[in-house]
Amino acid sequence: MPLKPSKQLETFANPNPERDYNIHIECPEFTCLCPKTGQPDFAEITLDYAPDATCIELKSLKQYLWTFRDEGHFHEQVTNMIADDMIAALSPRRLKLTAEFNVRGGIYTTVVVEYPDGE
Numbered sequence: 001m002p003l004k005p006s007k008q009l010e011t012f013a014n015p016n017p018e019r020d021y022n023i024h025i026e027c028p029e030f031t032c033l034c035p036k037t038g039q040p041d042f043a044e045i046t047l048d049y050a051p052d053a054t055c056i057e058l059k060s061l062k063q064y065l066w067t068f069r070d071e072g073h074f075h076e077q078v079t080n081m082i083a084d085d086m087i088a089a090l091s092p093r094r095l096k097l098t099a100e101f102n103v104r105g106g107i108y109t110t111v112v113v114e115y116p117d118g119e
Contacts, residue, residue, distance in 0.1 A: 003059070005067040009089040010060035014051045020093065023055065024048050030065055034104070035072035043075075043101040047086065050093040056086070075101050075109045083113035 027045040034041055045065065047056075064085070068078060079099040087095060095115040101108065 003063055003066075005069070006060065006063040007067055007085075008060060009064050009085060010057040011054035011089055012057055014053055014055050017051075017053055020050055022048055022050055025056075025058070025061070027061070027065055030068070030099070032068040032078050033070065033072040035074060038072065041075070041101055041104060043099045045082065046098040046100070047095070048098075049086070049090065049095040052091055052093050054090055056090060075099065075111050079111035080113055083115065087115050 025047040027047070030043045030045045032041050032043075033039065049056075065082075068082075071078075073081070079097060082099075083095065083097040086092075086097065092115070095113075097113045099111045101110070
């Protein structure tokens with residue numbers, strides 16, 4: 001059965017909620033569209049978070065990120081949208097989402113969101 005894009009982020013119970021540890025996830029094939037030109041934007045999304053009660057299920061994360069492929073978003077907007085959705089789904093102890101966008105017009109863009117803010 002082929003996978004399909006889905007905005008539903010699934011979680012599972014943290015197997016070690018008593019321990020403070022970090023989960024590092026790299027998604028090197030993120031794509032969305034430039035809202036001005038409609039051309040594709042490519043980025044590597046890196047997620048680091050300390051889970052509390054739940055962890056993200058990776059297949060659902062893959063399907064979730066896939067939903068942006070045909071959507072037009074500014075880099076800052078899409079990075080914050082992903083971070084907001086991850087925070088809502090996980091309620092993590094802390095989270096850092098980094099989006100490193102490939103060159104567009106000779107400029108590379110990196111957007112970083114941290115939760116709680118500024119940590």
